[in-house]
Amino acid sequence: MITPASTSDSELHHWMGVALDTAKRGVECGEFPFGAAVYEPGGTLIAKACNQVRSTCNPSSHAEVNAIAAAASQVGESDLSPYWLVSTAEPCPMCLGAIALAGIQYVAYGASHAVVKESGYGSLGVSGRELAQQFSSQLFVRGPIRGNECVSFMLNNRKRDLLKRELSSHDHSNSRSSA
Ligand SMILES: [Zn+2]
Numbered sequence: 001m002i003t004p005a006s007t008s009d010s011e012l013h014h015w016m017g018v019a020l021d022t023a024k025r026g027v028e029c030g031e032f033p034f035g036a037a038v039y040e041p042g043g044t045l046i047a048k049a050c051n052q053v054r055s056t057c058n059p060s061s062h063a064e065v066n067a068i069a070a071a072a073s074q075v076g077e078s079d080l081s082p083y084w085l086v087s088t089a090e091p092c093p094m095c096l097g098a099i100a101l102a103g104i105q106y107v108a109y110g111a112s113h114a115v116v117k118e119s120g121y122g123s124l125g126v127s128g129r130e131l132a133q134q135f136s137s138q139l140f141v142r143g144p145i146r147g148n149e150c151v152s153f154m155l156n157n158r159k160r161d162l163l164k165r166e167l168s169s170h171d172h173s174n175s176r177s178s179a
Contacts, residue, residue, distance in 0.1 A: 002041045002042045003041055004041045004082070004083070004084055004105060004106040005106070005140075006041070007041055007084060007106070009145070011043065012084075012086065012108045012142065012145045013145060013146060015037055015039050015045075015084070015086045015108070016086055016088070016108065016110055016145045016146045016150070017146070018037050018045065018048055018086075019035040019036050019037045019048065019063075019086045019087060019088050019110070020035060020088055020110065020146065020149060020150060020153060021035070022035035022036070022037065022048045022049065022050050022063070023035030023050055023051070023063065023088045023153065024153070025050060026050025026051055026052070026063075027050075027157055029050075029055065030054055030055065031050050031051050031052055031053070031054050031055060032051040032053055032054065032121065032157075033051070033088070033153055033154050033157035033158075034050065034051040034062065034063040034087070034088055034089055034154075035048065035049070035050045035051070035063050035087070035088045036048065036049055036050075036062075036063035036064045036066070036067035036085060036086060036087040036088070037049075037067055037085075037086045038067050038068065038070075038071035038080065038083050038084065038085055038086075038104075039083060039084045039086060040082065040083055040084075041082070041083070041084065046071040046074050046075060046083060047067050047070035047071035047073075047074050048067060048070075049063055049066035049067040049069075049070050050063050050066070051063045051066070052066060060094060062091075062092065062094065062095050063087060063088070064085060064087050064091050064095035064098060064099065065094070065095055065098050067085065067087075068080065068085070068098050068099065068102050068104070071083065072102065078102065079102070079103045080102040080103055080104050081102075081103035081104065081105060083104060083106075084104075084106045084107070084108065085099055085104050085106070085107045085108075086107075086108045086109075086145075087107070087108070087109050087110070088109070088110040088111060088150045088153070088154070089109060089110060089111040089112075089113075089115075089116050089123075089150065089154065090109040090111065090112050090113040090116065090123075090127065090128040090129065090141070090143060091107065091109065091128040092113075092116075092122075092123050092124050092126075092128065093124050093126050093128075093131055094124070095128075096128050096131050096132060096135065097135075099139070100132075100135045100136060100139060104139075105136075105138050105139055105140060106140050106142070107128070107132070107139070107140065107141045107142070108141075108142045108143055108145045109128065109141065109142075109143035109144065109145065109150075110143065110144055110145055110146050110147055110149065110150025110151070111144065111147060111150040111151045111154050112127075112143065112144055112147065113126070113127040113128055113129070114127075115151050115154070115155075116154070119154055119155055119158045120158065121154070121158065128141055129141045129143075
């Protein structure tokens with residue numbers, strides 16, 4: 001019988017690719033570089049989502065929360081205990097709370113909490129893995145999966161964001177000085 005516990009690393013590797021593609025599409029639409037997907041252990045994709053904080057002006061619109069909402073709506077159940085959640089970054093405390101409330105027991109991540117914190121994207125300073133242990137001994141967090149790809153994708157976007165911000169503040173100071 002296929003259970004979440006029997007999922008192989010190569011399967012998680014493939015699923016992480018889908019989460020990463022979702023994050024890339026989000027970035028193309030101007031979002032922060034994070035993606036997540038919910039998978040049935042047999043390999044069926046239930047839902048995928050990117051971070052939508054920018055387009056919705058909603059600070060809680062993280063990829064994991066969006067993927068959980070989409071998956072629950074897809075299966076018509078708020079209990080997502082049979083599924084895996086795969087995220088390009090180690091979930092923040094808010095997302096881990098949503099994961100626990102959805103009954104999800106298996107989580108895989110790409111970039112670790114330490115790298116997210118280092119990048120300046122804001123991780124609330126708590127490791128998802130450590131928080132998972134406090135929530136439940138039945139919540140398993142596996143990672144990093146495709147860590148290098150997820151990290152370089154996130155950091156490259158961070159650099160681009162900072163450069164854009166610098167250029168736009170330069171533009172503003174130019175227009176101010178010329179006024
Ligand atoms: Zn989050």
